Amino acid sequence: MSKARQLADLGNQIDDGAITGTNMVINGAMTVAQRSTSETGLANGTNSYKTVDRYTTYISGLGAWTQSQDTDAPDGFGHSLKMLCTTADASPAAGDRMLIQTKIEGQDVQSLGFGNTANTYTVSFYVKSNVTGTYILEQYGDSASATGNNISTAYTINAANTWERKTITLNVDSGAMTADNTSGLVLSFWLGSGTNYTSGTLNTSWSNPASTDRAVGQVNLASATNNYWQITGVCLNVGDSAIDFPHESYGDTLAKCQRYTYIISGAGYTPATSSAYDRYVMFGTGPTTAKWITPFPTTMRAVPSLITSNFTSSTVQIYSYTDDASKTLSSIALAQGGTNQQQVDFTLSGSGFADTITWRWNNSPAAYIGFDAEL
Amino acid sequence: MDNMNITAAQYNADALDEHNTSIQATIDGVELHVPLDPANRHYAEIMRQVEAGTLTIAEAD
Numbered sequence: 001m002s003k004a005r006q007l008a009d010l011g012n013q014i015d016d017g018a019i020t021g022t023n024m025v026i027n028g029a030m031t032v033a034q035r036s037t038s039e040t041g042l043a044n045g046t047n048s049y050k051t052v053d054r055y056t057t058y059i060s061g062l063g064a065w066t067q068s069q070d071t072d073a074p075d076g077f078g079h080s081l082k083m084l085c086t087t088a089d090a091s092p093a094a095g096d097r098m099l100i101q102t103k104i105e106g107q108d109v110q111s112l113g114f115g116n117t118a119n120t121y122t123v124s125f126y127v128k129s130n131v132t133g134t135y136i137l138e139q140y141g142d143s144a145s146a147t148g149n150n151i152s153t154a155y156t157i158n159a160a161n162t163w164e165r166k167t168i169t170l171n172v173d174s175g176a177m178t179a180d181n182t183s184g185l186v187l188s189f190w191l192g193s194g195t196n197y198t199s200g201t202l203n204t205s206w207s208n209p210a211s212t213d214r215a216v217g218q219v220n221l222a223s224a225t226n227n228y229w230q231i232t233g234v235c236l237n238v239g240d241s242a243i244d245f246p247h248e249s250y251g252d253t254l255a256k257c258q259r260y261t262y263i264i265s266g267a268g269y270t271p272a273t274s275s276a277y278d279r280y281v282m283f284g285t286g287p288t289t290a291k292w293i294t295p296f297p298t299t300m301r302a303v304p305s306l307i308t309s310n311f312t313s314s315t316v317q318i319y320s321y322t323d324d325a326s327k328t329l330s331s332i333a334l335a336q337g338g339t340n341q342q343q344v345d346f347t348l349s350g351s352g353f354a355d356t357i358t359w360r361w362n363n364s365p366a367a368y369i370g371f372d373a374e375l
Numbered sequence: 376m377d378n379m380n381i382t383a384a385q386y387n388a389d390a391l392d393e394h395n396t397s398i399q400a401t402i403d404g405v406e407l408h409v410p411l412d413p414a415n416r417h418y419a420e421i422m423r424q425v426e427a428g429t430l431t432i433a434e435a436d
Contacts, residue, residue: 045380045403046403047378047379047380047403048379048402048403048405181414182414289390302412302414302415302416303410303412303414303415304410304415305407305408305409305410305415305417305418306397306407306408306409307405307406307407307408308406308407309405309406332408333387333396333397333399333408334387334396334397334399334408334409334410335387335389335396335397336396337410342410345390372407372417373415374416375416
């Protein structure tokens with residue numbers, strides 16, 4: 001085969017998307033939602049991860065919202081993250097704002113070459129809303145040795161209720177990014193803001209801007225009930241053009257997400273005697289105490305917090321093999337642990353000392369227990 | 376970037392030697408048990424609010 005033929009074939013492979021780069025954004029296709037697939041009543045004070053993994057929500061005063069992992073998505077995707085306005089705020093106070101953020105560790109963005117302003121990278125995503133107009137993507141170099149600068153880029157949703165792909169290419173900041181497990185690069189999708197963030201001139205170069213320059217032109221998605229904004233296919237790659245979105249299996253994405261959050265969900269568990277169930281082994285340390293030492297499926301980013309939802313005596317069954325009897329959950333507490341496993345202390349009621357005890361879900365669709373080492 | 380809404384913070388202590396092992400708190404409406412590790416974002420924010428005088432951690436029961 002001639003060199004010309006080989007080059008032509010290579011070009012075709014690139015055109016077909018068969019050769020792609022690395023996406024530094026985890027869960028860009030919104031496939032994994034370990035905590036929940038829908039959360040209602042998100043309003044002032046929300047500042048945490050709610051549904052789709054790796055995307056955190058910040059709301060200060062701007063209406064009320066339902067966030068969901070939605071199955072409406074552009075061709076080639078199965079899911080999107082959706083924000084639906086359930087209480088409007090047509091006249092935001094000056095300090096109001098709402099952001100959806102995803103954060104990448106500093107050690108995972110080294111190939112962007114922060115510190116050499118000749119280097120470029122590209123952010124691309126699919127977006128859909130009933131509210132057309134200008135939206136802001138703000139990026140923040142959140143690393144100790146970087147300059148800690150922000151840069152804001154406006155993008156336009158041109159057609160209502162239509163999936164559109166947006167591409168934003170930037171030169172990197174002059175400050176180097178620390179190669180560690182702390183927050184490196186933060187992508188912030190603004191969805192509304194008061195004048196504290198919009199009354200200046202949009203900050204379109206890496207700098208430490210006045211607050212008034214951060215989201216100039218941003219439409220107010222909270223202007224009316226039932227307004228919505230959806231996003232999927234979020235990708236960040238080296239270079240000055242967007243790669244075709246590198247799809248990956250659910251299992252691969254889940255494994256990446258579990259570095260930040262590991263959830264054992266009670267969803268899908270009807271009464272334990274009527275369906276398949278997992279059983280988690282503990283060892284007794286006294287008549288009313290037991291320790292659950294649980295390994296994580298992957299090394300977590302940092303020592304995680306223990307998080308629970310509806311983890312109670314009515315959603316959890318505890319059984320002692322030693323004395324062939326049930327016990328009742330009173331409370332749990334995080335004891336000791338690291339990034340590979342943690343020890344959870346159970347306090348129980350019920351008679352008799354038990355060496356070997358297990359817990360399992362019992363008719364607990366809205367319950368979970370998990371570990372959170374998010375950025 | 377922004378404050379977490381933290382309430383009902385209290386130390387958990389080991390039943391045997393009674394040293395503090397974690398902090399139980401409600402953060403943004405979710406009950407958490409936070410390790411005493413500065414790399415943990417919840418612990419870092421709890422300590423920031425304690426130093427700012429806006430949060431107090433109750434002793435273990």
